[in-house]
Amino acid sequence: MTQIDSETKPKSKLLFPGLESFYAIAVPLAWPIVRIAVGWNLLVHGWGKVTRGPSAYIGGFVEQGFDPALPWIWGALIIEFVGGIALILGLFTRFFAAAAAVEMLVITVLYWKAGFSWLNCGYEYTLLWGLICFAIALRGGGPYSLDRRIGIEL
Numbered sequence: 585m586t587q588i589d590s591e592t593k594p595k596s597k598l599l600f601p602g603l604e605s606f607y608a609i610a611v612p613l614a615w616p617i618v619r620i621a622v623g624w625n626l627l628v629h630g631w632g633k634v635t636r637g638p639s640a641y642i643g644g645f646v647e648q649g650f651d652p653a654l655p656w657i658w659g660a661l662i663i664e665f666v667g668g669i670a671l672i673l674g675l676f677t678r679f680f681a682a683a684a685a686v687e688m689l690v691i692t693v694l695y696w697k698a699g700f701s702w703l704n705c706g707y708e709y710t711l712l713w714g715l716i717c718f719a720i721a722l723r724g725g726g727p728y729s730l731d732r733r734i735g736i737e738l
Contacts, residue, residue: 615726616674622716623671626684630665633657648694663687671720674729678738681720688714 598604633641638657645653664687667680688710695707702708724738725731 612727615723616728618716619674619677619720619725619729620672622681622684622713622720623668623673625668625713626664626671627668630661630663630668633661634665660687674725674731676738677725677729677731678721681717685714685717685721688717 598607638654638661641657641660642653645651645656650656663680663683667684670676670680671684691710692707692714695705695710698705698707700706700708731737
């Protein structure tokens, strides 16, 4: 794989050149913002499973066809709660982002018949978050991550 030299591509001109110093500071922060937002979203969903306990979700999971339900519930709890924390920190980023992308794919398939709109119990929300998780899995934690700090990532 070759990396395109940034100097070979023509650089676009800013409409407001005075923003260049702002972008120099802000652009490197864009990826951690995305990663933290996804991690927070997962963490909040996982926290519900932690506080209510896995048994509160058995009926819903069995209704969706996941029987026995407990292994699936524990899997979702770990991906969402532990994975959410890991994504916020940028630790084992690719693993947990890929796991969350697969989880979102499964949920997207479950809601496919309802159509796209999340307002009609469709797959809009899970498709969006799944694609973002997939992008994170491809790119990794980025420069502001524990993966980068410890020098090891998947």
